[in-house]
Amino acid sequence: MTKVKICGITNVEDALAACEAGADALGFVFAPEAKRRNRHIEPEDARAIVEQLPPFVTTVAVCVNEPVERLAQVLSFVDCIQFHGDEDPAAVGSMPWLAIKAFRTGPEFSIEEMLRYPCRAYLLDAYSGEGRGGTGQVCDWEIAKEAVATGKRIILAGGLTPENVAEAVRAVRPYAVDVSGGVEAAPGKKDHERIRQFIRNVKTALA
Numbered sequence: 001m002t003k004v005k006i007c008g009i010t011n012v013e014d015a016l017a018a019c020e021a022g023a024d025a026l027g028f029v030f031a032p033e034a035k036r037r038n039r040h041i042e043p044e045d046a047r048a049i050v051e052q053l054p055p056f057v058t059t060v061a062v063c064v065n066e067p068v069e070r071l072a073q074v075l076s077f078v079d080c081i082q083f084h085g086d087e088d089p090a091a092v093g094s095m096p097w098l099a100i101k102a103f104r105t106g107p108e109f110s111i112e113e114m115l116r117y118p119c120r121a122y123l124l125d126a127y128s129g130e131g132r133g134g135t136g137q138v139c140d141w142e143i144a145k146e147a148v149a150t151g152k153r154i155i156l157a158g159g160l161t162p163e164n165v166a167e168a169v170r171a172v173r174p175y176a177v178d179v180s181g182g183v184e185a186a187p188g189k190k191d192h193e194r195i196r197q198f199i200r201n202v203k204t205a206l207a
Helices: 012-021 032-037 043-050 068-074 089-093 141-148 165-172 192-204
Strands: 003-006 025-029 058-063 080-083 099-104 121-125 154-156 176-179 184-186
Touching: 003 192, 012 025, 012 043, 012 192, 025 043, 058 068, 089 099, 121 141, 121 176, 141 154, 141 165, 154 165, 165 176, 165 192
Parallel strands: 003 025, 003 176, 025 058, 058 080, 080 099, 099 121, 121 154, 154 176
Antiparallel strands: none
């Protein structure tokens, strides 16, 4: 069954609502550029939220070009790192059992380049000049399908909403889907009913 990651968590109320709705993973965005959309969170605040979560929910730190020392700090309380910057294969490969590498499906994306990175899963997001992620642009589903065909775990992100996610799951058959803005009531604040709708539509898409 397709997994669901609710990303851009900034407060404990949204985190617990996502868990109660059946989210498999929660994402905490430490990249400074996320401040523009009110989705940034400081590590100490994320730690306080993680301490209140139920067991068996995976916690993911979304990082951009962070030094090793910062990653070590973050890994003291989250389960894995989503590398969302310009990290090279050696940096990601230093912790492949903890790593998700994100790619934007723009003109320079290639599956061959993606496969150079040793990691647990690959996240495919839409290309946009507005930022590295969370822009609301829809990922190229055809490219995502080609990536899925490699047999690797592919997490589909980019412009997903309760209204289109079932279609996306049926079209791409990803390992997981990732949503942030598509379930927000306002930047940085989730709409709990939309979270429930999103997860319900994912879990029933292939029924």
